[in-house]
Amino acid sequence: MQLPVDFKEKYEKLLGDQAEAFLASFDNPVQKGFRINPLKYHGHLHEHAMQQSVGYSAWGYFGKVRGKTIDHQSGLVYSQEPSAMLVGEFAHPKPGQKVLDLCAAPGGKTTYLASFMDQQGLLVSNEINRGRAKILAENVERFGIQNAVILNESPDRMEDRFANYFDVIVVDAPCSGEGMFRKDPAAMEYWNKDYPSECANRQREILKSAMKMLAPKGTLVYSTCTFAPEEDEQIIAWLLDNYENLALVDVPKQDDMDAGRPEWADGNPELTKAVRLFPHHFQGEGHFMAKLVNHGMETPTEKPRAKKKKKQSSNSKSLNKTQVKLWETFAKAFLKDSNYFDLAHLMVQKDRLYYQSERLDLEGLRYIKPGLELGEFKKNRFEPSQSLLMALPVDEFQQVVKITAEEWRQYVHGDVLSTTTAGKGWVAVAVDDTVVGPGKLVQGTVKNFYPKGLRMNF
């Protein structure tokens, strides 16, 4: 691989006698990986083999995910390279906590965090770039996460609303991407020797906002996919200097994981508690990560905290009587437990019904999904969304139509299926125990409600 000359010279100086092995590793094959989804997994995958597990991740395996498969389309697996899995392990939120993934698209860390949370608590998943935020929302839908809110904000605009709020914050920062050169050689086009310092400026701004949103005793995980000390140890040194209540957590390291390098920053020996993943030592792409805990009190906010408004925002409303009736009738016929989603946590926005695990007023913030989308109110009826189908296990539905893998291809193509299943009305369509989407039983056929935007040809 043709690496930038300045890049080579920099790491020859920094790494000394290890530089040769480090630079040679860029010619080795990229490590591919995937995770199984514990919110959905019932003991087997349809098209992928779980051969070699990633030791430090309960859900991680080496191997490549194929896109046009039941496993991928129904969110049973998530493609993620092995190094990135360690960030989720560092964060390790508990069910019920308030968790923020501040730089979240396309969703690798968000889906990892949700895997620990067991649909309880709140996961705010934010992405500044609108196009990428939409992709994030698609991945969250497929993974079946019930307790996520997808924001599309710049971190500084979130500070006041969420002051001292989150128990766990992950900042998987935009960075110079040196650790991705092997996987994505196009990343080299942006790189020049000043790029890491430019990225570091942005990282400090993002972290200033993150610190305002971190609760007392909260955990902050910072990660990059670059080797640049300016964006790694030097950022952590800056955090420790500027936030005296913040302390690094000593996370156990495997033999193939390197410690942070104090000599590449201000010499603070604490920095050895950070982790570097070098591709000449570790089976994965280049990464840096650090876990910190806030031992302090609440961080004073600069502006007064926004007062809680009694009135709901103009965008989102509680359900009116007709909508309550339509939803309740639908839920009774479609779900085994018609109260699965607490009415007090439901809200309507532009005729779409959402469930919010934690009631939030998002007025003034840009968002993609204010919660789990359950479906849409149409003239005198309620139509379930793909998100609802993805977010519940098969045994929560009253009526299920089981189809074969071959029929699944027809279903995701948009075809009407014939069936011997008796009954009528809304059904969950499933392959074995894997729910793949909604359908409607009409006289021996399953009318196809797989979203048009997701349909595919084979």
Ligand SMILES: C[S@@+](CC[C@H](N)C(=O)[O-])C[C@H]1O[C@@H](n2cnc3c(N)ncnc32)[C@H](O)[C@@H]1O
């Ligand atoms: C390394 S990627 C995140 C990857 C993601 N966490 C995952 O695991 O799939 C960094 C993200 O930060 C976003 N970003 C760029 N500038 C930002 C800023 N100023 N504040 C917050 N996020 C930013 C990028 O759009 C990008 O999606």
